[in-house]
Amino acid sequence: MTPAVAPRPPGAAGIRLVTHGVAERVRNTVSMARRNLLHISREPTQLSDVTIQPVLLTVLFVYLFGGAIPIPSGSYTDFILPGLLALNLTTSTMGTAVGLATDLHEGMIERFRVLPMWRPAVLVGRSLADLLTDCLCALVVAVTGLAVGWRTSAGPLAIIAGFALVLFFTYSLSWVTACVGLSSKSPESAASFGLIVLFPLAFVSNAMVPTQHMPGWLRTVADWNPVSAVTAAARQLWHNPNPSASIGAWPMQHPIEASLAWSALILAVAAPLASRYFRRRTTE
Amino acid sequence: MADTMIEADGLVKSYGETRALAGVSFSAPAGSVLGLLGPNGAGKTTAVRILTTLARPDAGRARVAGLDVLAHPAAVRRQIGVAAQDATLDGLLTGRQNLTLVGELSGLRTGSARARAAELLELFELADAADRVVKGYSGGMRRRLDLAASLLTRPPVLFLDEPTTGLDPVSRQRVWEVIRELIGSGVTLLLTTQYLDEADALADRIVVVNHGQVIADGTPRELKERSRSAHVEVTLAGPGPEAAEVIAPLVDGRVSVSADGLRLGAAVDSAPGLATALVRALDQAGMLVDTIEVRQPSLDDVFFALTGPAGPGEGATERPGDRVRA
Numbered sequence: 001m002t003p004a005v006a007p008r009p010p011g012a013a014g015i016r017l018v019t020h021g022v023a024e025r026v027r028n029t030v031s032m033a034r035r036n037l038l039h040i041s042r043e044p045t046q047l048s049d050v051t052i053q054p055v056l057l058t059v060l061f062v063y064l065f066g067g068a069i070p071i072p073s074g075s076y077t078d079f080i081l082p083g084l085l086a087l088n089l090t091t092s093t094m095g096t097a098v099g100l101a102t103d104l105h106e107g108m109i110e111r112f113r114v115l116p117m118w119r120p121a122v123l124v125g126r127s128l129a130d131l132l133t134d135c136l137c138a139l140v141v142a143v144t145g146l147a148v149g150w151r152t153s154a155g156p157l158a159i160i161a162g163f164a165l166v167l168f169f170t171y172s173l174s175w176v177t178a179c180v181g182l183s184s185k186s187p188e189s190a191a192s193f194g195l196i197v198l199f200p201l202a203f204v205s206n207a208m209v210p211t212q213h214m215p216g217w218l219r220t221v222a223d224w225n226p227v228s229a230v231t232a233a234a235r236q237l238w239h240n241p242n243p244s245a246s247i248g249a250w251p252m253q254h255p256i257e258a259s260l261a262w263s264a265l266i267l268a269v270a271a272p273l274a275s276r277y278f279r280r281r282t283t284e
Numbered sequence: 285m286a287d288t289m290i291e292a293d294g295l296v297k298s299y300g301e302t303r304a305l306a307g308v309s310f311s312a313p314a315g316s317v318l319g320l321l322g323p324n325g326a327g328k329t330t331a332v333r334i335l336t337t338l339a340r341p342d343a344g345r346a347r348v349a350g351l352d353v354l355a356h357p358a359a360v361r362r363q364i365g366v367a368a369q370d371a372t373l374d375g376l377l378t379g380r381q382n383l384t385l386v387g388e389l390s391g392l393r394t395g396s397a398r399a400r401a402a403e404l405l406e407l408f409e410l411a412d413a414a415d416r417v418v419k420g421y422s423g424g425m426r427r428r429l430d431l432a433a434s435l436l437t438r439p440p441v442l443f444l445d446e447p448t449t450g451l452d453p454v455s456r457q458r459v460w461e462v463i464r465e466l467i468g469s470g471v472t473l474l475l476t477t478q479y480l481d482e483a484d485a486l487a488d489r490i491v492v493v494n495h496g497q498v499i500a501d502g503t504p505r506e507l508k509e510r511s512r513s514a515h516v517e518v519t520l521a522g523p524g525p526e527a528a529e530v531i532a533p534l535v536d537g538r539v540s541v542s543a544d545g546l547r548l549g550a551a552v553d554s555a556p557g558l559a560t561a562l563v564r565a566l567d568q569a570g571m572l573v574d575t576i577e578v579r580q581p582s583l584d585d586v587f588f589a590l591t592g593p594a595g596p597g598e599g600a601t602e603r604p605g606d607r608v609r610a
Contacts, residue, residue, distance in 0.1 A: 004403050004404060004406075004407045005407070005435060005438075005462075005465050005466050005469050005471075006438065006469050006470065007438045007439060007440045007442075007469060007470050007471040008437075008438040008439070008440060009440060009470075010289065010314070010349045010350075010363060010440040010441070024391065027388065028388070028389055031385055031388040031389055032389075035374065035377065035381075035385055038376070038377055038381060039376045039377075042376045042377075042417065043376065106375070107368075107370055107372045108372060108373075108374055110338065110368055110372045111368070111372035111373070111386065111433070112389065113337070113338055114336050114337065114338065114361060114364065114366040114368075115361060115386060115389045115390050116358060116361040116362040116389075116390055116391060117389040117390070117391075121389075283340065284299075284333070284338070284339045284340070
């Protein structure tokens with residue numbers, strides 16, 4: 001008999017019926033987040049959503065539409081950059097859905113389920129890893145923006161606050177897409193659902209164009225869209241053109257408060273829902 | 285410490301219309317190897333899924349290391365190692381990263397998880413491939429890595445679900461070697477298999493499952509003794525279409541004929557002069573006998589006797605070496 005395979009005596013781990021302390025939860029979450037980051041390092045094409053896409057979209061919008069859309073108070077580049085940030089980060093949350101659906105599809109979750117781990121680490125770890133890639137995405141958008149002429153006169157704190165607001169919203173939204181991933185039959189259907197929901201969410205907003213020219217009902221939807229609140233908040237904090245400031249809807253008058261409220265509300269609803277989906281999906 | 289480490293009592297489980305388990309009971313004392321033997325779809329995997337906290341039974345009780353799996357699933361998970369039928373590994377991580385991750389998630393600190401991973405990679409002859417991505421591993425390597433993953437925290441109870449299904453003969457031998465290392469180490473092992481020789485070679489006790497029910501339970505020797513008849517196999521020098529009819533009166537039950545019509549097999553009551561009588565009967569019918577063999581029952585015979593002609597399906601008759609993993 002090789003010592004390497006000798007079992008420990010039964011019960012030696014302690015028959016602890018309540019099992020996970022805070023330290024263990026944190027360790028499990030870090031392990032899971034690291035796993036997801038290793039995936040990205042293995043398949044860097046996964047990163048194209050948060051690296052190449054933002055560069056392409058920024059160049060596209062600034063040079064293609066820049067001349068055609070007049071902005072009353074300032075340059076189109078300054079107007080569009082906060083919108084592009086919101087657009088890119090909103091659509092990047094599709095990665096959470098696809099990643100979780102892939103894990104379920106490929107049976108890796110089966111392995112996690114027989115381990116004595118803190119199970120929510122599967123979800124929390126992924127959401128944190130995705131938040132890190134979102135930070136990278138924000139950086140790429142900002143650098144590309146600076147390269148094509150985006151400028152801000154705001155102080156460093158206001159600039160950071162703007163990014164933090166958008167990232168907080170993205171983090172909350174990734175729990176919604178986690179629900180999508182956990183209830184999808186396959187990674188492909190998770191991806192298509194993401195497209196169907198996330199693109200309208202990002203585009204029916206003030207991110208790309210001022211909402212003033214939209215038909216009445218669409219304009220109401222856009223003005224109350226959380227993406228509009230987040231975009232308007234960033235524009236306000238960064239002293240970039242914010243045509244929505246003249247709109248009477250409450251979120252447009254108080255974009256910072258509105259985006260915080262939206263993000264908190266979405267997180268409060270979606271996170272428990274995601275863990276319920278996770279439990280349901282892993283019960284038989 | 286519980287003397288019975290694995291205990292299934294009247295397990296019932298349905299998936300939709302399909303009844304996977306219809307009241308299955310078995311148990312394994314500490315340090316023993318229990319073989320759960322049955323064809324595809326017999327319910328073996330369902331029983332393992334219930335015992336490893338992955339599935340909830342519709343009725344019945346399951347205990348592992350003395351702990352009820354429904355009442356204390358988290359505590360049960362601290363006592364078990366599981367190697368599932370489809371190796372559940374992260375294809376994008378290396379072998380080493382997989383083992384370290386499983387170790388960390390099982391409660392080991394990163395340092396000891398790494399050390400333990402290195403030790404097991406060495407033992408399972410995966411050290412050379414340790415830093416390669418698992419996606420590129422062969423079926424046998426994956427299976428060994430999965431086994432290694434199940435052993436990381438030295439669990440006292442191990443579940444191996446069809447550990448050699450789909451492996452080529454060489455890989456199968458290596459997995460057997462690893463399992464033999466485990467046997468006698470004090471671990472309690474539940475092994476499911478479609479292969480009788482595997483259960484015969486590795487298990488102390490065999491529970492035969494078919495259509496969600498236990499149809500036999502005993503040591504390999506007991507099961508063989510239960511089938512009193514011997515087995516005769518005749519090889520003809522040339523095809524003899526009527527050979528089966530000729531020997532039918534001399535043997536018990538159905539005569540099986542190979543596809544080329546050259547080999548006949550049947551259960552017989554072992555009696556003196558039987559071989560002579562068979563050869564003579566075939567000779568009189570104008571057929572030349574190349575070889576004739578009367579042998580004591582193998583577990584295969586027992587299995588066929590227990591499950592009936594329609595019982596075992598394709599999986600049990602195939603040679604494991606012929607199977608290619610899709």
